[in-house]
Amino acid sequence: MQTIGQAIRQLYPISDRSFEQLTSLMQRQELPKGHILFREGQVSHKVFFIERGIARAFCYRNDQEVTFWFGVESDLVFSYYSYVANKPGYETVELLENSVVQAMDLAQLQELYLTNIELANWGRKLAEYELIKTEERFMVFQFQSATERYKALLQQNPALIQRVPLNQIASYLGVTQVTLSRIRAEVR
Amino acid sequence: MQTIGQAIRQLYPISDRSFEQLTSLMQRQELPKGHILFREGQVSHKVFFIERGIARAFCYRNDQEVTFWFGVESDLVFSYYSYVANKPGYETVELLENSVVQAMDLAQLQELYLTNIELANWGRKLAEYELIKTEERFMVFQFQSATERYKALLQQNPALIQRVPLNQIASYLGVTQVTLSRIRAEVR
């Protein structure tokens, strides 16, 4: 498993001093399963680095929860729309296991961006990588069938299917749970 | 219509000096309909600002072109994956009309990012806004039906449907052209 230091510096190499500045903003928190990191309709002021545990983001659609993102160890958790547009976010993010996270205040982070060019470029790289991750996820939806999406998930992240209930996996893949069961019956 | 200057400064306010530095990298080009801005399988070294015209990005899937993005006046055209990961891009971007673009060299842009903190933060904001745009497009796919997607497009960008052949609109919406025709027959 990657440490937070490795994750930060792998994104974009920064000096020890910048690293200190960045990590000094972080607060280690142990949070229980079910804890809500972001709540739909609220403006977010925090970003979280997942040290241990798993999180999911979901929205409501026709009174049903639709899961569209999972975060695992060494992932960052943003309510990106809320952060960028400075408006209420549309998603709720909850922890699916007892977890350890490093929490950072977004206002303090943005302060750093304005005064430290190394960190400004680190923040740029962060957004750029999040962008291509989101783009890839989008492409998967537009270019692959539900069965292909499931197989890809099975290959790339088999642990996720063990750790998360299948109704959440189903909505993550964009199908109903019944369809996912059918797919699993085929693949088996 | 927005000028390029307005588009740049709306994203993130920058000083006149930074603005000069940025725009000095730009080269105005008049390019014909059908011109390829990025070609699949190649690493991109440029970014384009569309002053006049329209562009589309597509990939091949089972020997068929699948259009997944349109760019119009005052949009920026990146081959983002290629730029961020510095690997061959998976998409081809072509101009659908005779167009005027401002072309910028990515290496020179990145030079500026490393020396000018204002521009580094501008570049960060650019990536952040592209991120939430991509995220929104993804959410539309996971949360809305094809009919809803068509209606939304009709409302938000009616001109696009006039300017672009329907088979491209169909694949942009993630359905076949036959299905799009059916949707249009219903909506009418």
Add this chain to the structure above:
DNA sequence: GAAGAAATTTAACAAATGTTAAAAAATCAC
């Protein structure tokens, strides 16, 4: 403006996915 080409719609049928409800399996609490 007429002939040909391209784009769009319609039709008929096949395949995939959704919906509802019930059955089966797995998990939890005691």
Add this chain to the structure above:
DNA sequence: GTGATTTTTTAACATTTGTTAAATTTCTTC
């Protein structure tokens, strides 16, 4: 371990979307 609860699978049928091909409309070119 046993009963209750939750999760997952299966079944039956409805709806949506895809596929192929033909018909129609629109656009080009001369």
